[in-house]
Amino acid sequence: MKQYILERMRKIVAILLLVMGIIGLSVALRTLKIGTFAKPQGGFAPMLFSVLLIIFSVINIICEFLKPNSIPGDLGDVNWVKFFLYIAICIVYVALIKLLGFATDTFICLTLMLKLAGLKGKARPVLYSLVFSALIWALFTFAMDVPLPRGFLI
Amino acid sequence: MKKGLVLMMSLVLICASVFAQGAQESAAASGPWKPSKDVTVVVAYGAGGSSDLLARTFANEGASAWDTPLVITNVPGGGNAIGFTQLAQAKPDGYTIGNTNSSVVVNCLTGSTPFVYYEELQPICQVGFAPYVVYVAKDSPIKNLKDLEEAVKSRDVVMAANNRGGQTHWELEYFAMKVGADITAVIYNGGAASIAALLGGHAEITVQAPSDGQEYVRSGDLRAIAILDEKRLETPVYKDIPTSVEQGYGWLQNGFFHGYSCPKAMPKEMVKYFEEGFKKTLEIPAVREKIEYYGFTVDYKDSEGFKKVWLDSVDKYKNAFAELGSRLTE
Amino acid sequence: MDTLLLFLNGFKDCLTIVNLLCAVTGCLLGSLIGVLPGLGISGTVAILLPITYGMTPLSALIMISGIYFGSQYGGAITSILVNIPGEATSIVTCFDGHPMAKKGKAGKALSIASISSFCGGTIGMLGLTFAASALARVALGFGKVEFFAIVVFGLLLLTSISGKNQMKGLVAVCLGVLLGTVGLDSLYGTARYTFRIVHLYNGISFVTFIMGAYGITELISAICIPEEQSEVMEFRLRDQLPNRSEVKACWKTVLRSSVLGFGVGLVPGAGSTLATFFAYGMERSLSKHPDEFGTGIPEGIAAPESANNAAMYAGLVPLLSLGLPFTSSMALLMNAFIVHGITPGPLFISEHPDLFWGLVASMFIGNLILIVINLPLVGMWARLLKVDFSILMPLITFITFAGGYAINYSVFDMGMMVVCGFFGFFLGACGYNMAALAVGLFLSPTLESAFLGTMTLYHGNLLAALLDRKIALVVLSIGVITFVISTVRSLRKFVSETVKA
Numbered sequence: 001m002k003q004y005i006l007e008r009m010r011k012i013v014a015i016l017l018l019v020m021g022i023i024g025l026s027v028a029l030r031t032l033k034i035g036t037f038a039k040p041q042g043g044f045a046p047m048l049f050s051v052l053l054i055i056f057s058v059i060n061i062i063c064e065f066l067k068p069n070s071i072p073g074d075l076g077d078v079n080w081v082k083f084f085l086y087i088a089i090c091i092v093y094v095a096l097i098k099l100l101g102f103a104t105d106t107f108i109c110l111t112l113m114l115k116l117a118g119l120k121g122k123a124r125p126v127l128y129s130l131v132f133s134a135l136i137w138a139l140f141t142f143a144m145d146v147p148l149p150r151g152f153l154i
Numbered sequence: 155m156k157k158g159l160v161l162m163m164s165l166v167l168i169c170a171s172v173f174a175q176g177a178q179e180s181a182a183a184s185g186p187w188k189p190s191k192d193v194t195v196v197v198a199y200g201a202g203g204s205s206d207l208l209a210r211t212f213a214n215e216g217a218s219a220w221d222t223p224l225v226i227t228n229v230p231g232g233g234n235a236i237g238f239t240q241l242a243q244a245k246p247d248g249y250t251i252g253n254t255n256s257s258v259v260v261n262c263l264t265g266s267t268p269f270v271y272y273e274e275l276q277p278i279c280q281v282g283f284a285p286y287v288v289y290v291a292k293d294s295p296i297k298n299l300k301d302l303e304e305a306v307k308s309r310d311v312v313m314a315a316n317n318r319g320g321q322t323h324w325e326l327e328y329f330a331m332k333v334g335a336d337i338t339a340v341i342y343n344g345g346a347a348s349i350a351a352l353l354g355g356h357a358e359i360t361v362q363a364p365s366d367g368q369e370y371v372r373s374g375d376l377r378a379i380a381i382l383d384e385k386r387l388e389t390p391v392y393k394d395i396p397t398s399v400e401q402g403y404g405w406l407q408n409g410f411f412h413g414y415s416c417p418k419a420m421p422k423e424m425v426k427y428f429e430e431g432f433k434k435t436l437e438i439p440a441v442r443e444k445i446e447y448y449g450f451t452v453d454y455k456d457s458e459g460f461k462k463v464w465l466d467s468v469d470k471y472k473n474a475f476a477e478l479g480s481r482l483t484e
Numbered sequence: 485m486d487t488l489l490l491f492l493n494g495f496k497d498c499l500t501i502v503n504l505l506c507a508v509t510g511c512l513l514g515s516l517i518g519v520l521p522g523l524g525i526s527g528t529v530a531i532l533l534p535i536t537y538g539m540t541p542l543s544a545l546i547m548i549s550g551i552y553f554g555s556q557y558g559g560a561i562t563s564i565l566v567n568i569p570g571e572a573t574s575i576v577t578c579f580d581g582h583p584m585a586k587k588g589k590a591g592k593a594l595s596i597a598s599i600s601s602f603c604g605g606t607i608g609m610l611g612l613t614f615a616a617s618a619l620a621r622v623a624l625g626f627g628k629v630e631f632f633a634i635v636v637f638g639l640l641l642l643t644s645i646s647g648k649n650q651m652k653g654l655v656a657v658c659l660g661v662l663l664g665t666v667g668l669d670s671l672y673g674t675a676r677y678t679f680r681i682v683h684l685y686n687g688i689s690f691v692t693f694i695m696g697a698y699g700i701t702e703l704i705s706a707i708c709i710p711e712e713q714s715e716v717m718e719f720r721l722r723d724q725l726p727n728r729s730e731v732k733a734c735w736k737t738v739l740r741s742s743v744l745g746f747g748v749g750l751v752p753g754a755g756s757t758l759a760t761f762f763a764y765g766m767e768r769s770l771s772k773h774p775d776e777f778g779t780g781i782p783e784g785i786a787a788p789e790s791a792n793n794a795a796m797y798a799g800l801v802p803l804l805s806l807g808l809p810f811t812s813s814m815a816l817l818m819n820a821f822i823v824h825g826i827t828p829g830p831l832f833i834s835e836h837p838d839l840f841w842g843l844v845a846s847m848f849i850g851n852l853i854l855i856v857i858n859l860p861l862v863g864m865w866a867r868l869l870k871v872d873f874s875i876l877m878p879l880i881t882f883i884t885f886a887g888g889y890a891i892n893y894s895v896f897d898m899g900m901m902v903v904c905g906f907f908g909f910f911l912g913a914c915g916y917n918m919a920a921l922a923v924g925l926f927l928s929p930t931l932e933s934a935f936l937g938t939m940t941l942y943h944g945n946l947l948a949a950l951l952d953r954k955i956a957l958v959v960l961s962i963g964v965i966t967f968v969i970s971t972v973r974s975l976r977k978f979v980s981e982t983v984k985a
Contacts, residue, residue: 009910009914017655028676032674032676037939038939039939039940040939041674042669042672045931046676048935049661050662056654056655059651063651072913074705082707086703090902093898094895097895098895106882110879110882113881113882116707117707117875132879133882140890147227148886149889200892203815203819207819230893236682236683319672340937340940340941341671341933343671343929349808350624350808351627354624354625369827369830370829372829372830373831443825
């Protein structure tokens with residue numbers, strides 16, 4: 001199944017781009033004022049650009065479908081478990097940041113990510129994460145004067 | 155017996171704390187309100203912009219007028235939507251105010267805003283005002299508003315505006331409409347680009363803030379033909395430029411203001427503290443100097459006066475935009 | 485002769501202890517900001533401005549311009565080391581900078597970037613010094629139509645120099661341009677594709693996109709694709725500097741790119757970014773080994789780095805000679821002037837010659853300081869790559885997140901980064917060039933404004949517009965012809981490849 005999708009990834013992406021163009025065009029036509037060539041309005045450029053995207057995606061799709069299926073570039077070597085874990089940690093990070101505050105959230109997620117990236121041991125990730133999140137927090141708060149998000153904790 | 159003692163003691167403690175609380179509140183109510191910790195000033199723009207730097211002037215050079223320091227917090231994003239939203243939703247406890255310029259009225263009438271700014275925010279005071287000025291390119295035959303009237307009636311006049319429907323656009327469209335003609339508006343991205351268009355011969359006329367056009371009038375690259383206000387500007391560069399009222403076009407007036415506001419529910423006495431605080435900062439020469447650098451004339455109005463400015467502007471723009479109709483959007 | 489005297493006077497003003505200290509501080513700070521992804525100049529400048537109130541205007545301006553130049557160089561550091569451009573002007577540096585670092589020659593890449601930046605800056609400074617007023621007036625002749633032509637030219641050029649597949653480059657540019665329309669329209673105030681999310685009113689920020697599509701993507705690759713961490717090959721200072729043959733290969737590139745960069749940088753607005761692309765494209769077409777571009781050759785770094793520094797000086801031309809700030813960083817610099825009571829305008833140079841020449845001299849000195857500070861540090865930066873990736877990459881991830889937040893103080897931007905990273909990963913793997921997308925995003929407002937302005941001025945008749953403005957016609961034609969030629973070439977290749985299969 002994974003093989004199947006990976007081999008057709010180029011085609012899937014090409015189709016996805018066409019779909020984006022179509023969505024762009026329909027949303028623009030439905031909700032925005034287009035105007036004319038002589039008196040263009042706010043929706044004119046989105047419409048024009050979506051049309052261009054559609055035209056070129058179609059040509060692109062034709063080119064893609066003429067080529068045989070092959071796994072694109074590095075995608076064959078990707079460790080998909082790690083990939084989705086990485087994305088999951090990022091999503092959790094962004095979701096919890098308003099709740100936990102920057103420093104705490106970074107500490108937790110950085111520990112997880114260090115383990116994900118292959119750092120060995122139990123104590124090392126926690127220790128490094130503590131030091132680094134404190135450093136980043138200090139850098140931005142004191143040196144850059146940027147108010148990092150605060151939740152119940154900092 | 156022991157239980158009774160414990161019960162008595164807790165009752166006494168509760169009563170004592172209630173009295174203490176009451177005493178504290180009444181003590182606070184007895185004098186004018188003063189903040190006891192830092193006050194946050196929400197600036198709805200990024201750091202380094204003119205609104206931000208002006209706010210910092212009040213906080214830094216004006217520090218002696220305040221009981222506790224003013225701390226500037228930048229809340230950029232969405233134009234000024236995010237900053238204004240945060241200001242309107244802040245606790246009305248006297249510790250959050252925000253800087254406010256004409257966009258508090260204009261944006262609601264011309265663009266999409268998450269809520270009606272001038273209804274959900276309470277004005278504290280105005281600190282500065284500047285009228286808009288009409289400039290023409292140096293080789294344009296137009297010398298005053300009368301010439302402009304004849305020009306728009308007889309030929310295609312090209313005007314440079316900073317953004318459609320904005321404060322640098324509608325005045326001349328309105329003018330053209332009122333005299334029964336039309337004008338071609340080309341939108342440039344910002345004042346610098348509009349002025350560059352006039353200097354490069356791509357457009358003939360524009361409306362800009364007096365500080366933006368000042369250097370070009372001095373060097374002769376632009377000519378100012380009208381001040382869109384009742385009073386002339388006192389500065390050396392503009393003192394000889396007649397107003398639109400003097401030229402007989404008194405219905406063409408517009409300017410922009412800079413001031414401060416707060417959440418709608420903030421109590422009057424807290425507003426009073428800020429009114430007086432800003433009034434005091436405006437007496438500091440260093441503050442006045444900086445305000446003038448940014449192109450404003452120091453013009454203090456208190457909360458009532460500022461509210462009137464807002465509402466008058468709303469009426470003026472609503473009427474003008476209604477009359478202009480599609481001219482503004484095409 | 486007069487000019488020379490004033491110039492020397494300017495140098496004299498600069499060489500005081502106080503001013504030198506300001507220059508060094510500014511450069512160091514700027515480099516730091518440039519290296520940290522997402523951190524913009526504006527916040528730091530705003531915070532430093534009150535500190536500068538006590539200084540003379542010259543000292544304040546010296547420090548602030550040091551920050552600008554420092555951040556340019558800092559952006560190149562991240563482009564080369566981790567393939568994350570710190571600024572729009574550093575994107576092209578990634579093309580050859582990162583491959584060279586991957587080959588183990590990171591130190592060499594960094595020193596080439598540093599030296600090219602210095603040379604580009606010197607040539608730019610000469611341009612500013614001797615031709616500021618004249619050039620500024622020339623640049624004013626640039627109207628909407630010319631703008632349109634040059635932006636289209638740039639985008640078309642982009643599709644052929646980035647990546648191997650031109651069609652995909654074209655699609656990427658179109659997608660980028662379309663995504664660039666998201667948000668409040670700067671011309672009409674209409675909300676496009678915002679779906680009532682307030683955070684989208686300002687559109688998809690370019691820096692956020694870069695940090696997602698380049699940054700997060702790169703980080704994902706590093707963590708999830710098992711690969712040997714490349715060995716840093718050189719340790720001796722001698723190996724970290726370009727050797728004789730490399731200098732011989734590059735000096736013409738540097739010269740040409742600087743001049744071109746300065747010229748293109750005069751285009752108000754998008755000048756310096758476009759300059760890097762034009763320089764790279766020009767060098768590639770003039771080179772005897774065009775196919776090596778993109779694999780990590782010195783010319784590929786020298787061209788954009790000298791062009792962007794020269795273009796930075798060109799950006800100062802309208803500010804200092806006419807008082808017109810065309811980019812947000814120039815507007816900030818202008819605020820720095822205003823805060824000290826000076827309003828730049830056409831009379832600035834004649835009324836404040838000491839300030840003008842002091843500033844110009846300080847920029848040269850700043851350039852010099854940058855190279856003096858950074859060349860020795862090149863080894864240190866290169867050594868950074870030896871740090872175990874399993875520690876380095878997660879750390880960079882969260883610094884990137886913090887930087888992404890710092891742009892607009894918005895958690896939404898952080899989420900946007902993750903989304904851009906996720907999609908960017910797949911798009912990049914399938915051959916769609918992220919640089920093309922990024923630049924499309926960046927230039928979208930400019931393109932739209934120029935196109936709509938042209939249409940308004942000429943009542944919808946694009947042909948009449950081009951016939952009226954000959955320069956635009958010429959530029960656009962060159963762009964279209966070059967594009968068609970490379971399309972035909974790649975089409976031929978494509979057909980022969982599919983026929984073979």
